[in-house]
Amino acid sequence: MSLDVRTIMLVFSALTLMFSGLLALVGRYTGNVKGVGHWALANLLMASGFAFSYSFSTTLPNQLLWPIVAASVLIVSGLCLQYAGIQRFKEKPINWKFVAIAVAAIFFSGIWFTGIHNNVTNRAIVNSIVFGIVFIACARELLIPAEAPLRIAYWLTGISFGALSVLVFARAAILWQSSTESYGLFQNIPINPLTFLGICLLQFSTMFGFVLMLAYRLVGELAKLASQDPLTGAFNRRRLEEEALRVQARSIRTGKPMAVMMIDVDHFKTVNDRFGHQVGDEVLKHVAKIIETTIRADDYFGRYGGEEFCILLPSTAKDEAYAMGERLRQIYADTSYLFDGQHIHSTISIGIADSADVGTEFKTLVQAADKALYEAKQAGRNLVMQHASVAMFA
Known part of the structure; x- marks a missing residue:
């Protein structure tokens, strides 16, 4: 059974x-995923372009085949929107200059080889080359280092775009070697059904790859929401306890100490009573921001409850x-800020415990650091009070 280009x-x-x-439909519920x-629009344009192509009549002379120019422009616009969608x-930022050049190249070459210098083969060659360049641009955006599992989706989609570029460049080369002006889109020659079938299958692969990218991104967003304090952006207590298990295992394996720092905003109830809970929330966000800019990249910071924060310090005595x-206490004590015309200034107290004194169990470390914070x-x-210093008060 032979393949038919129109059916494909x-x-x-x-x-x-x-x-x-x-x-x-999915785009209405994807939140911040761009x-x-x-x-969606890219696929609509490509579907319209191929539907337009379906109506071509091979009995008309070349100069009357203007619909093919419109179809080519619709298809390349769809491909460029795929590229723009990947960037978003x-x-x-979207490289609109690249998009405009690609669409203009297809449009003006279509006009030239359809209405001015009739040559169907050259028009098909130019279309293939421009499509290939767009495919390469898409592949270049995706074949990059990325965090797992998003890397899998990136590379699957990127490889599909790369294969598409190879296929359309091969088509351009075959047409160039044919040196004929009698080429037709629906001619019963092997290059037509085989290349169109390959292009369609690989395009489906890029579509499914993008869906996979979207799924991994949404799963990541959900995981982030499940592990993050919504007010401050710090880890929540559950996520902090999960990280503590990994740090504990590393500390036991390497023999290096670990420490816990408990932080509490001084007179926080007074701040809430005097200025209102909205100001109290701003104070907590301000504390979190200072902590995030002060701790090291390997440290773990979370909101433990109320106005109390916890920092987990791996490989730290x-x-x-x-x-x-x-340093953290001093930085916070030296800062003040205006909120809604009100001058806000507060301080923090800190309690510290390390594994050399109380062991690597996170719960025990928190209890010891809390005792130091109380003192x-x-x-x-x-x-700032250390757990060892607290022992002298007992």
């Missing part, structure tokens, strides 16, 4: 149109933890 186009157009509707709308998905806590409060607040 019709099936591809119908499936792409359905995929466009699916992405348009690029979905671009891909990666939260990069109590003296090093104390120095960090003192810092009793001693006048705006202080």
Whole structure:
């Protein structure tokens, strides 16, 4: 049974149109994930372009085949929107200059080789080259280092775009070697059905790859929401305890100490009572921001409850933890800010415990650091207290 180009186009157009509707529907519920709308519109344009191609009549002279120019422009616009959607998905600005050049190249070459210098073969060669360049641009955006599992989706989609570029460049080379002006889109020659079938299958692969990219991104967003304090952006208590298990295992394996720092905002109830809970929330966000800019990349920071924060310090002894806590306390004490015309200034107290004194169990470390924090409060607040120092009070 021979493959028919018109049938391939019709099936591809119908499936792409359905995929466009699916992405348009999904795009309404993807929140902050960008690029979905671009891909939905891209598939709509490609479906329209192939549907337009289906209506071509090979009995008409070349100069009357203007619909092929419109179809080519629709298809390349769809491909360029895929490229734009990838850039938006990666939260990069869209390279509209590249998009405009690609669309203009297809449009003006179509006019030239259809109405001015009739040559169907050259028009097909130029279209293939421009399509290939767009495919390469898409592959270049995706074949990059990325965090797992998003890397799998990136590379699957990128490889599909790379294969598409190879296929259309091969088509251009074969047409160039043929040196004939009698080429027709629906001629019964092997290059037509084979290349169109390959292009359609690989385009479906890029579509499914993008869906996989979208799925991994949404799963990541959900995981982030499940492990993040919504007010401050810090880890929540559950996520902090999960990280503590990994740090504990590393500490036991390497023999290096670990430390815990408990931080509490001084007189936080007074701030809430005097200025209102909205100001209290701003204070907590301000504390979190300072902590995030002060701790090291390997440290773990979370909101433990209320106005209390916790920092998990891998490979850290109590003296090093104390120095960090003192620096953090001083930075916060030296800052003040305006909120809604009100001058806000507060301090923090910090309690520290390390595994050399109480062991690597996170719960025990937190209890010891909390005891040190309590003593810092009793001693006048705006202080850093180590668990070893607390022992002298007992």
